[in-house]
Each structure stands twice: as structure tokens, then as C-alpha cells.
Amino acid sequence: MKELEPAPVLMCANCSAALQGEFCHHCGQSIHSVLRPMSHMLEDAGDIFFHMDERIVHTVPPLFTRPGFLTLEYFSGRRVRYIAPFRLMFVFCLMAFFFVHVAVNGVHFGGHEKDAPKDTLGAFAAANTAEEVQDLYDAQIRDLRHTEADPAVPGLAKAGLATARGLVRDTANTRLNELGAPPLAPDQDDVPAQAKPGQPKMTLGWTSESVLLDDSTKVSIGWLPDAVNQRLTASLVRLRNNIREARHPGPQRDEAIHRIVEGLFGVLPLTMFVMVPVFALLLKVFYLFRRRLYMEHLIVALHSHAFLFLALLVLMLLGFARTAIAPHVGAAAVAIGTVQWAIAIWMPVYLLLMQKRVYRQGWPMTIFKYWLIGSVYFWLLLFALVIAMLIGLTH
Secondary structure (H helix, E strand, C coil): CCCCCCCCCCECCCCCCECCCCECCCCCCECCCCCCCHHHHHHHHHHHHHHHHHHHHHHHHHHHHCCCHHHHHHHCCCCCCCCCHHHHHHHHHHHHHHHHHHHHHHHHCCCHHHHHHHHHHHHHHHCCCHHHHHHHHHHHHHHHHHHHCCCCCCHHHHHHHHHHHHHHHHHHHHHHHHCCCCCCCCCHHHCCHHHCCCCCCCCCCCCCCCCCCCCCCCCCCCCCCHHHHHHHHHHHHHHHHHHHHHCCCCHHHHHHHHHHHHHHHHHHHHHHHHHHHHHHHHHHHHCHHHCCCHHHHHHHHHHHHHHHHHHHHHHHHHHHHHHHHCCCCHHHHHHHHHHHHHHHHHHHHHHHHHHHHHHCCCHHHHHHHHHHHHHHHHHHHHHHHHHHHHHHHCC
16 A cells, blocks of 8 residues: 655745745745736735725724724724724825925915916017006006905915016016116015115014024034034025025025925925824823823824824815816805815814723813813924924025
8 A cells, every 4th residue: 555645845935944824934924936927916916905995994984083983993902904003194194295285386386476477478568558568567466466365375375476476577677678668666565674664674583694694604513523514504504595585576586485395395294203202292191190001192193193184185185176166166165165164173173082082081181181282282293393494494
């Protein structure tokens, strides 16, 4: 009778341990080779996509509508069906700031500031008399001032509108010069503050004689390496140049503001990543006697910030939709605005309910700690944003 031969033992290609399944129990490497036909790789990519899609369905709706639900699920050990808290916060943070950046660029650089000179150039070129140039100039400035007076226009956009007014004036004066006419009289609102009699000098907080804007300023800190001092000096020079260019209307102001905005949005996500563990530390301090680990507070912080970024993302998308349909369907735009207000109100209410459900204290103590934690975190966040703005100024 022929003896049965034992099945060959497969060895792990990485650590040579005997394999007992599809993964090595010693190092965790899969037995499947990555050198496979492209069709197999596409199948794996599809599995990963649909698995992620399933977790999105289980994660995003309760994140937005059920305060504290995902956090309590994680505390209970039910984690596989949901997206990890850090990944959730990371993705929504990047998406939210991306669309905020798009909105700022669209209003400030793509709206009035770049389109207005192109439109007015053709209009002024067609004017044959100085009176026509003056009438066109008055009409353009009136439209820009009307938009600038709208309280819904952000501050950065108003700065862009002021630059657009300067460009309109330059275009009009160019045409007047071609016609042999004198230039336009200075507009009082466009005259620098220090040139207006009877008014205090307006600056950004520094004067040309200040240390910050002094051309000879060099950073020299004895205990720092020379390379670090040189880098700080270069940053100070960029800061000085950006401030100088941003103070005066013209193309250079446009470029300076663009650099500042780009630098600010370049550091905002990193700033928020730093603030999340700070917020978790605040929760740890204010709930010191609840016998919870710091990691539990960190999960609370990640989920709460993920919700805030998701809400900000939804607000931005609704804002884009409202802007697109407002000229065509006014009632729909009003409805979208109502939804935006509802989401804005829901954001602080959500955080309060989440704090109540996770930490399970009475309403008086929960509201008191909610107000106290929010106040402390607000000032810490404001300080971090100021630092981010300074970094943006050095971009």
C-alpha cells in the first residue's frame, strides 16, 4: 500500500516562517505576490473601493446627524464598519479648506479684480471724447462701490474691489492721455490715509521706520545656527515686502495678497492638525475625574473636528450652488440660504449634544464646561490662526 506523502509546507518569502494561512503569523506578509496580471490588480482596487464606499455610508450620515454616536461606537469596540477618526478628520479638513480656497480665489482674484480691467479696457478704448471716458469711469466705479458696500462680500474680496478701482482709474487715465485730455481728479477714497488732511495716519500696525520694515533688519540669534538665522532673515524680508506691496493699490498689491492667501491656506490644515490634540488635552483637563484615557478624549476631538469640517464643506458646496442658481431661480437660492443658516445653528448645538452624550454629566455642568472649554479653545485657536497668518505673510 502506497504511503501518503505529507503536503508540502509553504514558507514565508520574507521571514521563512511556516505559513498556516494567507498571511504569515510571524511578520504579517501576504502569500500573494504583487507580480500579477493587471486584471487581478483591478479586481483588488474594486474591492478596496467598494469596501471604502460601504464604510462611508455607515460613517458620514451618523457623523452629521447623530452627535456622539460614532465616538460611543468606538468606545464600545465596534470599529470595523466605520472610517477611522483621524482619516475622517484628515479627509474632510483637506476638502473643506480646498473649497474655501477655491471660493476665496474665485471671489477675490477671478471675480471683480481680473474681469473688470478686461471689460473696461474695451469700453474705454471705444470712447472718443473725455466726457465719454468720464461717464464710463463713473459708471464702473459706481458698480464697484455698490458691490463693495454689500455686507455679504468678504474682507478679502473688498480688498480686491479696491484694487479693481485703481485698475479702472489707470485704464481711464491711459485713454485720456491718448485723447490729449488731463487725467482724472484723485478719488478721495483711493488717496493714502497719510495724504488726507485732518485724518490720522492709517497703517497696518507698522511704519516705514519700524524694525519690522527696516531694510537693514537681520535676524541674529546667538544660540541658533547661521542657516536658521539666514532663513529667518529671508522670511522677515518676504514679510516686509508683502506688507509694503499690500498697502498700495496696483498689480503688485494683487500679487502680494495672492501670495499671502496661498501661504495662509498652505499652513491652515497643519494648524488644525496641531490644534486637535490641544483640544483633546483641554477635554482631559476639564474631565480629569472621569477616569478616561487621553486617547478617548482624542477620539472625541477627532470626531468633533471631522463634523465641523464636514459642515464647513457642505456650507461651501451649498454656497456655490446658491451663487450658480440665484440669477435663474430666486426661490431656490432663498431655500439654500435657509439650509445654510440651519447648518450654522446646528454646528454648536451638535457639539453640545455630543459632549452631553459622551461624558454623561448633568445639563448644568455640561453647559458650564461647554462654555468654558469653548472659550479657552477659541482664544487658543485665534492665537494659532494669527501665527498662521504671520507665516502666510512670509510666503
